[in-house]
Amino acid sequence: MDVNAAVAAVAAIAGVLTGVIAMLAFRWSEREQKRPTRTSLHTDPVLPPGVDTVLSVLRSSAVVLDEADAVVKASSAAYALGLVRGGKLAVEPMLQMARDTRRDGEIRQVELDLPRRGNGRGEALAVSARVAPLGSRLVLLLVEDLTEARRIEAVRRDFVANVSHELKTPVGALSLLSEAVMDAADDPEAVERFAGRMQIEATRLTNLVQELIDLSRVQNDDPLDDAEPVRVDELVAEAIDRCRHAAGTKQITMAAGGTADLHVRGNRGQLAAALGNLVENAVNYSPARTRVGIAARRVAAP
Secondary structure, three states: OOHHHHHHHHHHHHHHHHHHHHHHHHHHHHHHHHOOOHHHHHHOOOOOOOHHHHHHHOOOEEEEEOOOOEEEEEOHHHHHOOOEEOOEEOOHHHHHHHHHHHHHOOOEEEEEEEOOOOOOOOOOEEEEEEEEEEOOOEEEEEEEEOHHHHHHHHHHHHHHHHHHHHHHHHHHHHHHHHHHHHHOOOOHHHHHHHHHHHHHHHHHHHHHHHHHHHHHHHHHOOOOOOOEEEEHHHHHHHHHHHOHHHHHHOOOEEEEEEOOOOEEEEOHHHHHHHHHHHHHHHHHOOOOOOEEEEEEOOOOOO
């Protein structure tokens, strides 16, 4: 082999080695770039597997905070309630709870009243907040809006209190009328008059008890489970007939109008009770010798 051939062979081998070394260096560099460093893990925490999916289906407002109190994940409901603003948890008591939980790992829960977004006027938002550790560095905050539940509970409580007060009237009247009947045993006309009055008070008492039963049923059942088409005209006629005696006593004229032959889907008994209560209240709180009108009309769905 001459000198030129030897030099060419050495050059070829050197070129191959250079290419192999360059390729290995490129692969190593690419792998190092993909490998997470300690710094990236610290500044960009990753949610545990499956947590993101679970949070997306929760009805509660959910917020995940890292060790720097930055929001890692927040549901749309959390933004709607105004819990998250500018990438931070905007409610100081909840933020303090998160810090305490991160420090000692204890689960905490508290109920808070939050001002509404905007001008802050009107009813405050009642919420229940629960904070729990999520892994070693993250904290999970779940917030439930209790405003509507509290409003319904207040309405129910007021209704029960009012009905309890109303029960005293017919019960007391029945007691007095029964004594009057006994005292007027020798006066048939008086006995008949008192007996008629007792029947009215007994009917009133029965209606009040039925309202309590209906309230309990509404709380425990879904009124649309046994929904059926109900004629509105029939509901109005029943409500007027139910209050006819009370209206006559106060010389109140009752009239029905509006669109005829309308139907609504729902529980017939509950619809009749609701409309009957509205008409009864109109009669009870209207001045004597006035007019109470009930009209039905079709409205567009929202």
